[in-house]
Amino acid sequence: MRRLLPWIGIAALLFLLIAALAPGLLAPADPLAIHPTQSFRAPSFAHLFGTDESGRDIFTRVIHGTGASLLIGVSATAIGIGLALVFGLLAGLGPRWLDFGTTRFLEVLFAFPGLLLALLFIVVYGPGVVTSTIAVGLATAPGYARIIRSRVLVVRRAPYLEAATVLGRSWWFRLWRHLLPNVAGSLFVLVTLGIGQSIVWASSLSYLGLGAVPPAAEWGAMLSAGRTYLTSFWWMTFFPGLFIMISAVATTLVGRGLQERSRDS
């Protein structure tokens, strides 16, 4: 079972990837087309996931929303890791005062709940897909930065870096050939785990009306639109929520699998 789980994750991710890159393959209809006569239909063979208040097919909308949600998740993680690399490497490699300053700054950021930090950013720069992506990236950066810093500190003092010095290797060689690859190895797992988390966060922001705005087919925005009808028409919120969960679980399974593989080898 433990060997199987990562493969389930990979299969789910592949499915999401197809939905993101070629949504037409899975759901050929137009996600924005309205059919007022067919509003609030329960899930059936005609409408697998049912329809919403304007009669739009929810299956089509969920599939077409995958691209936006994945893009937000991936770019937010990329922004987070990018910022974290800068801070983490500065703190881990720089002189002691720089390490002290950076670490204190990260601790201040840590004192805010991540979502609050993201909200703060959106308040200043206004809502929208781009700002919410950056906001999520910013909010996740301190956590990554701290992990990168501690990893750099460990690798930096490793005997094999000293052995490279004895062989006459320059500082840049040691940085590029030994330090960065060994730090990056542990990041890879972190990134996979982080994407799922970012998707959930970005959806939360859209749900609050701060990210993608209806009628755009984005999972968080769809959740938000279905909120009003939650008691009578459950399928409007259930299926976008299910996809958010699938993507989070799938990335986690793959991340865990990678983690265990790197531990075994």
Next chain:
Amino acid sequence: MTALVSVRDLSVSFGETKVVSGISFDIEPGQCIAIVGESGSGKSVTARALLGLTGGTVTASRLRFDTTDIADASPRQLQRLRGRDIGFISQGALVALDPLRPVGREIADPLRLHGSLSAAGRQARVLDLLTQVGVPDPALRASQRPDELSGGLRQRAVIASAIAMQPRLLIADEPTTALDTTVQAGILDLLERLRVEGAAILLISHDLAVVSRLASHLLVMSTGRVVESGPTQRVLADPQHPYTRSLIAAVPTGRPRFSRLTSAPAAEPVPTDPAPGEPTSFEQREVLAADRLCKRFGSLRAVDDVSFSLKRGRTLGIVGESGSGKTTLARLVLALERPESGDVSLLGEPWTDVPESARRARRPRIGAIYQDALSSFDPRWTVGRILADALGGAAGVPVLLESVGLSPDSAGRRPRHLSGGQQQRVAIARAIAPRPDILVCDEPVSSLDVSVQAQVLDLLDDLQRSLRLSYLFISHDLGVVRHMSDDVLVMRDGHVVESGPTGAVFGAPQHEYTKGLIAATLQLP
């Protein structure tokens, strides 16, 4: 006298793999018998079978301690035996103690579990035990946690805990491995005293010299079987099995320089300018010189006014116990640490006094191998990549591997999948790849079994002759240093207490400390 422990046809297997097969022995009260073998020979598993702690499948036609049948004993019965009737001194005192508890409490555990003493009585007994095992200032030590104690003190604490209930059988699994020579001598004396007082001792070790001090009978184990057994004197004087012979030959103590420790033939010395066949008479050019080196860490004088000179093709041995400053000296010589005063010159030019950028081009002239070879390799790299990086190209890797006695197909493997001896061979290959003049060897064989140690020492000896290398050879093991060195420095607390040609220093030591070290060094009878 009837045997306290009686074992017949003991076999232990883990799943399909049989790690011990058909072992038989008896131990009488006041007798010490020893099991000797390399790591993986099954000796530790045999000892653990007596405690019911193997975790594998144990079969034996007889496995008895006194009147208890261990193979059939219930977990409760075994629990009563352990700590009360059978004391266990495990290998690696670093991990045998709970890091969060004061050692005094750890030692009191068997007293609390098996004894009837009051809390105050236990406290007094703990202090008494610590005094017995030779721990100075026992009241202070009992209240400290393991990380506040040195390796030797920790090992003594483990022994104190094992002998707390005056057990009738003491099982000692590599009790002195990785300890300094004088500490080792103290612990062996202590075990000998316990034996005289009537305890039966089962000693496990890879080191014949240690074993010959204590044991009256030997069992030599290899791949799960006893290949030879008998009275210690007889086995050492007249070994029957080739494996026993190779183990005896592997002990470097008391073996002259350039003599072989393994049966492999010596490499032909490369004909050099002076008379061939006389490896010590290479051109007497000074390749490395240290002048009044000093290094302090806080108030600790790690290296204090050390000077030496190393000539081409020769070995300078540095011997000292832990904390004597020998590793700091190695780091100063490798210019990994900046000396506070004094300097090192390499091939007649300044070495520590110039900036790193000026040094880098000359770094290939001086290489290094370390005690822990594995951690000196990038964990992501294969053996092939490590060597190709050191050579500056992949073409020479197979030849290089062969020159250190490894097969060319080990290039595709990762160092952590190799044995300890093979890892050290890879480290040596990497160090000689840039064709250095000098190799700094910091405890290169200290974590290896005696037989593997012999192979590595022979390899270093071969390479020295064929490549005209100069060695700075650092070890706490006087026997190893004596076997490898032309000249020697004896270090203590950061300074040199005695130096000179090896034969003179060890043949007629002047300083008390050197005399003490030599007296504590074990030799085969």
